[in-house]
Amino acid sequence: MTSLPQLPAELWLQVFSFLSWKDKLSMRCTCSHFRHLLDKSRPLWRGFCVVLRHFSRYNRRFWRSLAQRHVGSVMVCSGKSKHLWQLSASLPALRALRLDDWREGGLDKLKLFQQLQRLSITSCSTPLKTLDFLFPLSNQLTQLSLCQVQLTCLSSQLLDAVGQLTRLTSLLLHHDGSLWVPTPGSILTHRPDLTHLSWTMITYKTLSRDFFCPAHLSAGGGAVQLSELQLLDYDAAVTQEVLQPLSRLQSLSIFHLYSVPGPVCHLTTWLTSLPELRSLSVHGGHPLAAYVDFLPRSLHSLTLCVELHPDDLQVASLRAPCLEHLHLEPWSSSSDLVRLLPQLFPHLRTLHIRHQHVSDDDFLSLQLLRRLDTLEFGVNTRWFREWVGTNTPNKQLSSGRRLWPCLNTKVREYVQYVSRTFLRVQLGCTFCREQEDAEWSFCNWNSSVLSFFWFYSGYGTLLPTTCRSVGQSKGKERKRVIKFRLHIMASAGK
Template identity: 80%
Template structure:
């Protein structure tokens, strides 16, 4: 039998291309030959992200291996300025960076990264005194995320800094309500390429008539914005305010209150967005209050709300072509899962919780003939009924058996996911 090192390198690289990141790292530790092959093959690591926490433990061979793999996405936890200088020395071509729990009041060292395109700053333990560090990045940043960051600068300074980033296609700004920006008109006026916007709405009670109306829009013009996320939302809005968003394709509403007010503002949103394809609703009024307003263009729907089986019947009539469904009702889902094959026969992806769902109803999902991905959102169990505090965060034996049975029934057509993998640069608010 031919030994492993004697096989052509191209063959091994082809095999390695099918491995997960974790498996690649495991194979890399088996021998120097595999380590050399993997480290000298940057295409195998395309899209790979790494989290760096304790910089004092990283030696030169560690940094050299990252450089050889052309790692371009890094998350730095509990970092300081000196760590960014070290990072820029070894990975000068870094294109994506997240600073989590940043320990100092400024980030001027970001100017050392001349190819940085994605920047995320979240959960800083020290207030950011200003955002001047953004100005050197104005010609390169395409995505900016500021989440749970203490800003001691005035809102006018924030808007001036962000408005310089004219290449931005994605902007995320999540805060505790301390930031007062009366309207998004000024931001949208300068960020003409913006397609994704995620904004905290806790300070707004009524949206002004020009809230989404940048100065460069005239007449019946609309924004390029296609994806909008609103956190802590409970603001009064009119159809005139939403006119610039008539071409919006994706809307996510995270309501401020679990017990809503007397008026369902979501009705106005849905009536004003005839081309909406993706809708995500978290909290607020029960589904029954706005189900009749869902546009027929919907292809993807996330519902983390109070709903009843009859409400899903209305959804199936209003959105007959639904392909993606994420269902997390506040009440038990035991009576809902059994309805899905009949109500939504075109589903391609489905995300549900399996607790309290009978085995028969779970296996009945085989009748979703177009389903290719099923994600189970509650992959944990309590092995000892006498000790409810003991929780094992992995699929239970019962769930694993159900998954196996479902895959056999579908001839392994359905891929079942029991642990989601988030973008390490994304915030955890949404």
């Protein structure tokens, strides 16, 4: 019997390009033909990151498959120096490396990666006594992240090591406060290409005038190239003179040290000094009412994890009329917040909100946001039961089977509406416990066919939340992908 003609490889590759990482990996396991097509197509794996945990289980075939796919990003969990040597032998062209829970003090083997550009060291169980491993990478690294790392070296050694990274554009330094680090002004001055900075502020009570720029440069009106700034454990006094070098700043994120604010709201000084700010993220500190009148009109993205009320949002809508991205985690439980959003912020493209309870009418009013691409709700377990039914056992939800029939009328009505308006709808649910993070997502492709998918990711792994526009032709309305997700936080055993 004559075998059926195979489809062209170009057509299969086009189909594979629409699949998620998990689906691509599943297709590799179906047959040798698909495995060959997927492994030989480098563009299909652009941006793919593999997590390596148990190196003794990986054989030559596994390493060869990673090399064929040109994997450029790797996360090593609980690794040692011998694992870096093995990794460099199989993936010498690695460009991004994250070391989580590193078990040894030395990192000399990093010099084996001649093309490494992004390095992240997080949650080290062993203190880092020296940062000499950065010197061989001085002409390579563009991004460096040191998060939850205990540094026992001198602060001068830290500044010298970072100062040698001539191509650095992003620096993230988070520590426990045991090391007193001088002001980042010298780093910003000697690294003109540095555009992103994330800095722990727990050791600072007052920001000196040369905090972001040396005095002799700030006096002459010099400005640093920094465009994104993130401050952790912040509770420091600041003046407008200190912030003069940050005239080009586009994004500001502040995580306050204390949930109970002090007598003075320092954020008003920041907002007054940064009139061109486009993105603002505030976690903790004073309620929104203390600084809402100082929000710049240039804001396009706003994240508020603070105490706020409907009246505050009304003022915010007047101060930032062009807002497109809004993330709200209000400490108050006002039921009017969701209902007001379509009226106050009609141009929203993404909306992330955590709320205790939303009525059916308030939830369905979100369909008035015509430009909305992404809608993400965070709810507690009690409200989740109102969505899926009180008689649905956790076992059924955790197995990822038949979740759609359990959802009540208001979720279905919203999906039916957006399926008529948009080309594709993605409705997802995340159920988080202490040691697991699972997401259920099902897609309505053409208002009639509903498919269901379930996938698991390790605790702490970021689940994909981005959407992209598809199918635009001249003279026709743009069809978008809208993703709606639920986040349910619960403790283990409940």
